[in-house]
Amino acid sequence: MYLSKDRARQLVECLDCDTACDDCRGGTDEDCVSCSKDFAVMGAKADGSLVCKRCPLGFVIGENGKCKEICGDGLNMGQYECDDGNNLNGDGCSAECTVEKGFECHSQGSERSVCVDIIPPKAYLSVKKGNLLLVSFDETVVIKASSSMLESKMHVYLKGDCKLTWELASSFQINEELSKLEVKAHPAGSL
Secondary structure, three states: OEEEEEOOOOEEEEEOOOOOEEEEOOOOOOOEEEEOOOOEEEEEOOOOOEEEEOOOOOEEEOOOOOEEEOOOOOOOOOOOOOOOOOOOOOOOEOOOOOEOOOEEEEOOOOOOOEEEEOOOOOEEEEEOOOOEEEEEEEEEEEOOOOOHHHOOOEEEEEOOOEEEEEEEOOOOOOOOEEEEEEEEEEEOOOO
C-alpha cells in the first residue's frame, strides 16, 4: 500500500500497489520498491523506483530478480549459443546451451537450434577370426533408421586391388549408442 496525497482537495488516502509490486511508492508497475513473486525487475527510474513486469516467453526470473533465458526449452532467444529443446550433452548443444566441440548449430530467429556434427567420427578396422572385422569409433555413434549401415551388404574398397563385401555380424538397436560394430567380410574379387 502507498499513501496518495491530493493537495488540491487536501486528501490523503491509502491505496493498493499494482499487482507487479510487493511494495511501492505509487500505483503503477513502474513505482515499485520491490517486485512481486511472479514479476522481474525490468529497469529502474531516476527516483529509485523499480519497473516490474512479467518475463516474456522463453524467460524465467533469475536469482538476481531479472529475466533470464531458459536453457533447453527449444526457444533460442539469443542469450545462449544454442537451444535444441533438451538438456542433454553429446547432441551438439550441451546441457548448458553451448555448442559442443565438432558441431555447428543454427536456428532461425527464436526457433529450436539444429546441430550438425561437422567432424565425423574416425573408424578403425581390426581383423578377428573367421572373416570378422571389428569396426570401432573414436567416439560414440548412433545409427539412425535411415542410415546406409542398415543395408544388408555394403562394399568396402581398400588401398590396392582389394574389394570386400560386408554385412553386419553384431546386433544393435536403432538409435542405440555404439562404440563398435562387428561385420562379416567376404572377398569380392579384384578391381
